[in-house]
Amino acid sequence: MRFVLRGLTWGALGYLGGGPGLAALVRWLGGPAWRLETVLTVGYPFALAGWLAGIGLWDAWARGWFGLAVRPVHAPGWRRYFTFCTDHKVIGLQYLVTFVGLFLLAGAMALLMRVELAWPGRSVVGPAAFNQIMSLHGIVMIAVAVAVVLGGLGNYLVPLMIGAPDMAFPRVNALSYWLVPPVALLLLGAQLVGGFNTGWTAYPPLSEINPAGQALFILAVVTFGLSSILGGINFVVTIARLRAPGMTWGRLPIFVWSVFAASLLSFTFTQYLAAALLMVLLDRQVGMAFFHFARQGTPLLYQHVFWFYSHPAVYIMILPAFGVALEVIAHSARTPLYAYRWAVGGFLGIVGLSPLVWAHHMFTSGMREGLHAPFLVTTEAISVPTGLVFLSALGTLWRGRLWLRTPMLFAGVGFLWNFLIGGLTGIFNADVATDLHLHDTYFVVSHFHYTIVGGEIFALFAALYYWFPKLTGRMYHERLGRLHFWWIFLAYNATFLPMFWLGLHGMNRRIGDYPPALAGVNLFVSVAAFLLGAGVLAAVASLGQAWVRGQRAAANPWQATTLEWQVPSPPPEHNFPAPPQVVGPPYPYGQPGLRHAVMPAAGGDR
Ligand code: HEM
Numbered sequence: 001m002r003f004v005l006r007g008l009t010w011g012a013l014g015y016l017g018g019g020p021g022l023a024a025l026v027r028w029l030g031g032p033a034w035r036l037e038t039v040l041t042v043g044y045p046f047a048l049a050g051w052l053a054g055i056g057l058w059d060a061w062a063r064g065w066f067g068l069a070v071r072p073v074h075a076p077g078w079r080r081y082f083t084f085c086t087d088h089k090v091i092g093l094q095y096l097v098t099f100v101g102l103f104l105l106a107g108a109m110a111l112l113m114r115v116e117l118a119w120p121g122r123s124v125v126g127p128a129a130f131n132q133i134m135s136l137h138g139i140v141m142i143a144v145a146v147a148v149v150l151g152g153l154g155n156y157l158v159p160l161m162i163g164a165p166d167m168a169f170p171r172v173n174a175l176s177y178w179l180v181p182p183v184a185l186l187l188l189g190a191q192l193v194g195g196f197n198t199g200w201t202a203y204p205p206l207s208e209i210n211p212a213g214q215a216l217f218i219l220a221v222v223t224f225g226l227s228s229i230l231g232g233i234n235f236v237v238t239i240a241r242l243r244a245p246g247m248t249w250g251r252l253p254i255f256v257w258s259v260f261a262a263s264l265l266s267f268t269f270t271q272y273l274a275a276a277l278l279m280v281l282l283d284r285q286v287g288m289a290f291f292h293f294a295r296q297g298t299p300l301l302y303q304h305v306f307w308f309y310s311h312p313a314v315y316i317m318i319l320p321a322f323g324v325a326l327e328v329i330a331h332s333a334r335t336p337l338y339a340y341r342w343a344v345g346g347f348l349g350i351v352g353l354s355p356l357v358w359a360h361h362m363f364t365s366g367m368r369e370g371l372h373a374p375f376l377v378t379t380e381a382i383s384v385p386t387g388l389v390f391l392s393a394l395g396t397l398w399r400g401r402l403w404l405r406t407p408m409l410f411a412g413v414g415f416l417w418n419f420l421i422g423g424l425t426g427i428f429n430a431d432v433a434t435d436l437h438l439h440d441t442y443f444v445v446s447h448f449h450y451t452i453v454g455g456e457i458f459a460l461f462a463a464l465y466y467w468f469p470k471l472t473g474r475m476y477h478e479r480l481g482r483l484h485f486w487w488i489f490l491a492y493n494a495t496f497l498p499m500f501w502l503g504l505h506g507m508n509r510r511i512g513d514y515p516p517a518l519a520g521v522n523l524f525v526s527v528a529a530f531l532l533g534a535g536v537l538a539a540v541a542s543l544g545q546a547w548v549r550g551q552r553a554a555a556n557p558w559q560a561t562t563l564e565w566q567v568p569s570p571p572p573e574h575n576f577p578a579p580p581q582v583v584g585p586p587y588p589y590g591q592p593g594l595r596h597a598v599m600p601a602a603g604g605d606r
């Protein structure tokens, strides 16, 4: 905790010097008085630098830039989690715990929204607060969706699965994680200076006239973007350069491929989001005219740049989830992954097409009509690579001898069913004629919750159960796990399936009210949402309990073939005593004579 306190202190000092301090200096020199928003914005980079230096970047890294000896941090036990630790497994768990925590927090906001929406008219929070809560829920959940699987499981598992001692750039990795706490602080702190009510998309003109809270939103998202970009580069380089001998591209576990594909997207596209938001900030702060209508800017331009990132972003979320699902399905079906190469082709096809579809979010925006048909076609085309991934999952199930434990229920039943609905409803959104009616209704809300919660969060649960013994060295409670699966699965569908109907009957998204005729179904949805919240909480609590008290797990309880299971649980620092030798495909189940890897002697062949 010493480092966290030091980070907070240095951060506060940085802010005071760079914000109010600089403002006072400028004033003293005869310059203009700064507005609160300007003080906050200018102070922020100094605060960020102070925080990062204090948390340990200074000792572990920056001292070297000045010719001083670096002092890597070596804290014992759980204290490592509060330091600038460069072990990828520590960082993976930092990501997982932080983002699961944020997931629960933003989930609580969703329940608050469902209280307001349980009855028509004003209930508890009222329309203005509703929009603030909805926006905070939205942006926090987007951050969770971008980082929880990729940053959490990707960091923990990728080096293990490819037989590497760590990530390619361990210090950059720690930096990616420690950029996250300021993001959370800014988003919550924004509520003290007017908040933001623009949803997660922050469209101008509203985002240009909102109070200072919107500026903090922008700084938060840009900081988060920096973290994503650094993480993306790190994964791409790690997978390209640090594979163990014999680990050819064709022998990579499918989860590693999915992280590779998502990382390509996150480091090529995130800067567009940052650029769009910084332009809003410049419009706000120094009177520029990128999007400001009265100054001859074009608000529509923002939407283009924003979605140029934010459509690929949905694939940053779902690709690692595909990877988790295929991985869990292959190991649980005890058969080689069906059509492995086609699944990889599907991932790369999605990466290739995802920069070509963004304007399907803008069919009602008033953009040029001639753009409708091309974006309809490119969007529908994404179904083809996505279908390949789906078929790979189905083919594996078809050929396999299924082992229906909790991870498999989440991946092979929950994920596939939910994502099927999410994907199929995307087609109606992509079709201009239907989207003109569906846009900005609960149909869209339900579509993207089916893909993100029904898809990615179900995959997250599959992963948490599947790799639980690896991460913690303990076993979860199988019967409770299955119970929680059915509870979450049924409550989830009861919450979101009726939202399609609500959307078709004209219920607008992002408005805390609706016509009285929709009251009954909304009450049903609100009740189901609380059941879902309770199920999620129960599952997380029981996993937390198993982490502390669960039975010790065997090193390889699933008899799985991939490398992460061939080392003790949890794995030692630097993972392997010597590089493993990869000699065959990742899922050689039922193929006598084939094996994935030979472990170096000292590590034991467990
Ligand atoms: C698989 C085929 C998919 C298709 C054809 C598709 C299509 C679409 C379309 C056309 C829209 C715009 C609807 C509107 O605003 O009127 C949309 C919205 C959205 N989709 Fe999908 N989608 C697909 C998969 C996904 C996936 C995998 C994710 C995320 C993991 C996702 C997340 C979203 C989000 C977040 C929005 C709403 C954005 C907003 O307005 O706030 N979609 N989708």
Ligand SMILES: [Cu+2]
Pocket: 310, 311, 314, 357, 358, 360, 361
């Ligand atoms: Cu999209």
